[in-house]
Amino acid sequence: xxxxxxxxxGLIHRYGDTEAVRNISFEIADGExxxxxxxNGAGKSTVINVLTTLLPVQQGxxxxxxxxxxxxxxxxxxxIGIVFQEVTLDRDMTVSETLxxxxxxxxxxxxxMKSRIQELIGIVELSxxxxxxTKHLSGGMKRRLEIARGLMTxxxxxxxxxxxxxxxxxxRMRIWDYIHQINREGTTIFLTTHYMDEADQLSDRIxxxxxxxxxxxxxxxxxxxxxxxxxxxxxTTDNSSAIRIASTQEAIISGEQKKNGVVFxxxxxxxxxxxxxxxxxxxxxxxxxxxxxxxxxxxxxxxxHTGREIRDAGPEKGFSPKSRPGRR
Amino acid sequence: MRxxxxxxxxxxxxxxxxxxxxxxxxxxxxxxxxxAFFGIAMSANFNLLTAEIPVPSGxxxxxxxxxxxxxxxxxxxxxxxxxxxxxxxxxxxxxxLREVFASPLRRTDIxxxxxxxxxxxxxxxxxxxxxxxxxxxxxxxxxxxxxxxAVAVAGIILFVTxxxxxxxxxxxxxxxxxxxxxxxxxxxxxxTMPIFFASNALYPIEAFPDVLMVISAYNxxxxxxxxxxxxxxxxxxxxxxxMYSYGAVEVVTSLTGLVVFTVLMxxxxxxxxxxxxxx
Ligand SMILES: Nc1ncnc2c1ncn2[C@@H]1O[C@H](COP(=O)(O)OP(=O)(O)OP(=O)(O)O)[C@@H](O)[C@H]1O
Ligand SMILES: [Mg+2]
Numbered sequence: 001x002x003x004x005x006x007x008x009x010g011l012i013h014r015y016g017d018t019e020a021v022r023n024i025s026f027e028i029a030d031g032e033x034x035x036x037x038x039x040n041g042a043g044k045s046t047v048i049n050v051l052t053t054l055l056p057v058q059q060g061x062x063x064x065x066x067x068x069x070x071x072x073x074x075x076x077x078x079x080i081g082i083v084f085q086e087v088t089l090d091r092d093m094t095v096s097e098t099l100x101x102x103x104x105x106x107x108x109x110x111x112x113m114k115s116r117i118q119e120l121i122g123i124v125e126l127s128x129x130x131x132x133x134t135k136h137l138s139g140g141m142k143r144r145l146e147i148a149r150g151l152m153t154x155x156x157x158x159x160x161x162x163x164x165x166x167x168x169x170x171x172r173m174r175i176w177d178y179i180h181q182i183n184r185e186g187t188t189i190f191l192t193t194h195y196m197d198e199a200d201q202l203s204d205r206i207x208x209x210x211x212x213x214x215x216x217x218x219x220x221x222x223x224x225x226x227x228x229x230x231x232x233x234x235x236t237t238d239n240s241s242a243i244r245i246a247s248t249q250e251a252i253i254s255g256e257q258k259k260n261g262v263v264f265x266x267x268x269x270x271x272x273x274x275x276x277x278x279x280x281x282x283x284x285x286x287x288x289x290x291x292x293x294x295x296x297x298x299x300x301x302x303x304x305h306t307g308r309e310i311r312d313a314g315p316e317k318g319f320s321p322k323s324r325p326g327r328r
Numbered sequence: 329m330r331x332x333x334x335x336x337x338x339x340x341x342x343x344x345x346x347x348x349x350x351x352x353x354x355x356x357x358x359x360x361x362x363x364a365f366f367g368i369a370m371s372a373n374f375n376l377l378t379a380e381i382p383v384p385s386g387x388x389x390x391x392x393x394x395x396x397x398x399x400x401x402x403x404x405x406x407x408x409x410x411x412x413x414x415x416x417x418x419x420x421x422x423x424x425l426r427e428v429f430a431s432p433l434r435r436t437d438i439x440x441x442x443x444x445x446x447x448x449x450x451x452x453x454x455x456x457x458x459x460x461x462x463x464x465x466x467x468x469x470x471x472x473x474x475x476x477x478a479v480a481v482a483g484i485i486l487f488v489t490x491x492x493x494x495x496x497x498x499x500x501x502x503x504x505x506x507x508x509x510x511x512x513x514x515x516x517x518x519x520t521m522p523i524f525f526a527s528n529a530l531y532p533i534e535a536f537p538d539v540l541m542v543i544s545a546y547n548x549x550x551x552x553x554x555x556x557x558x559x560x561x562x563x564x565x566x567x568x569x570x571m572y573s574y575g576a577v578e579v580v581t582s583l584t585g586l587v588v589f590t591v592l593m594x595x596x597x598x599x600x601x602x603x604x605x606x607x
Binding site: 056 | 347432433
């Protein structure tokens with residue numbers, strides 16, 4: 001059983017009247033990758049800012065590597081690295097100066113600093129850009145440089161606030177690779193994101209956060225399995241009656257009306273239940289117009305727990321034909 | 329080899345100073361321009377007005393350019409140091425200060441690092457004005473031996489350093505507290521005016537109304553100018569139809585005044601930095 005490295009208890013944070021964080025508690029094990037998944041304004045950055053000592057602890061407790069964030073901020077700072085949500089690079093410093101400045105802030109010995117800069121610039125593939133001013137880097141390069149900066153001091157815990165926001169798919173995937181690599185070398189990762197796939201692919205555990213509260217948490221696979229075997233989406237001639245009638249079936253965990261259709265969460269293999277449901281509906285004079293079926297995704301987990309889409313996407317988008325062909 | 333915290337901040341500020349060529353050049357050329365235009369124009373006037381006033385025998389009469397060149401050094405130092413902390417406001421607004429605040433670096437190191445950078449710039453500017461002044465015919469160091477000149481230059485650097493620290497600490501305290509660059513600009517302009525004009529930098533203060541005279545007597549800029557004139561021109565001289573004499577007491581008092589001011593400003597800066605939240 002690995003040790004707990006981050007422990008947060010009853011954390012509350014207000015900005016004036018806005019209660020941004022409402023009684024959050026969680027623990028992260030040493031060596032874990034833990035994600036906060038939540039929509040804009042959920043309170044993710046606020047939690048990170050409190051844990052990284054940039055904001056005071058107003059109420060509750062937080063400790064990192066055994067040091068209380070409020071009592072020993074200096075000790076905490078020595079053990080963490082941060083990649084902020086917004087770009088925080090000095091536009092008029094070069095790539096290597098940026099890293100050197102960071103190393104000096106943490107009082108790194110010169111030799112170690114030099115070799116670390118060399119190594120990290122290689123890892124994040126900026127070797128050709130060593131002496132380029134950061135204002136001349138592309139968005140993805142800037143992000144990679146910030147990640148390298150966060151790693152300069154080999155922190156016990158690395159905080160990544162939306163590490164791949166606004167990046168192209170290739171760059172995102174490469175950054176995920178770095179994160180995995182860093183983690184394998186022993187750094188605990190706490191990241192926030194509002195990308196479902198990112199949370200799903202990267203994390204050992206996810207906490208879904210909304211309105212300043214953790215609504216659920218667990219391993220990605222467990223969160224998805226908890227939703228049942230399959231999701232079935234139907235468009236029918238009478239959606240509300242369809243829910244009432246189909247819900248008499250035992251395998252149907254829940255039915256919910258969407259904009260144009262209904263979504264059923266089922267506890268058995270959907271391919272077997274679906275013909276029965278269609279027959280049942282037809283017997284009751286309800287015609288089925290469209291069928292789609294898929295395994296629950298993180299999106300569905302999120303919608304299930306927060307009652308809303310994280311992005312402005314209709315339910316149909318969640319059911320892209322690619323996920324499992326079912327239209328007829 | 330490790331680097332003390334304040335050196336890290338100092339290094340970065342100097343890096344920017346040197347990197348922005350125009351900033352570097354303008355900050356070095358500007359004081360020289362003041363001397364060249366304002367100094368020469370004004371001295372033509374003043375020398376004309378005061379030409380009739382008899383000089384007491386045995387006194388060193390100095391022209392207006394010499395008299396005001398100490399004022400130009402003082403003014404340049406005032407501006408450089410009062411604007412020196414502004415970089416902190418930009419760093420804060422651009423999010424650059426977050427990296428520093430989340431690091432183990434102590435807050436005092438930020439204050440001192442920026443202070444040191446401003447001292448270097450101010451001393452550099454003072455030396456340029458001295459050098460340029462000599463080219464223009466300013467009568468510095470009258471009859472000094474080389475070792476006396478060395479002491480005088482050291483004295484000038486000492487006064488400029490203490491003064492610059494005091495005002496950059498003040499500037500840093502304001503910058504870390506305020507949100508908008510425009511507001512900061514306003515506050516600094518508001519501060520500069522009385523400090524500059526209620527002082528003996530450009531003209532004697534004896535003719536001031538009483539209130540203004542009291543203010544100017546406790547004005548750090550007056551302290552600085554006292555020290556500069558003492559070291560650059562001598563302990564007694566005649567200028568603008570008036571005799572000036574600075575004894576050791578005045579110089580020590582002025583220096584003490586500056587040190588007290590600077591310590592006070594440092595405490596204020598420290599207090600503001602301890603309270604500052606940067607997100
Ligand atoms: N400095 C601030 N002053 C006042 N309110 C703030 C401040 N920072 C954040 N908030 C509010 O606190 C809430 C949580 O914000 P936070 O930045 O923590 O969200 P987030 O989950 O990081 O969102 P995003 O995905 O957009 O980054 C929001 O309602 C936000 O408006
Ligand atoms: Mg955020």
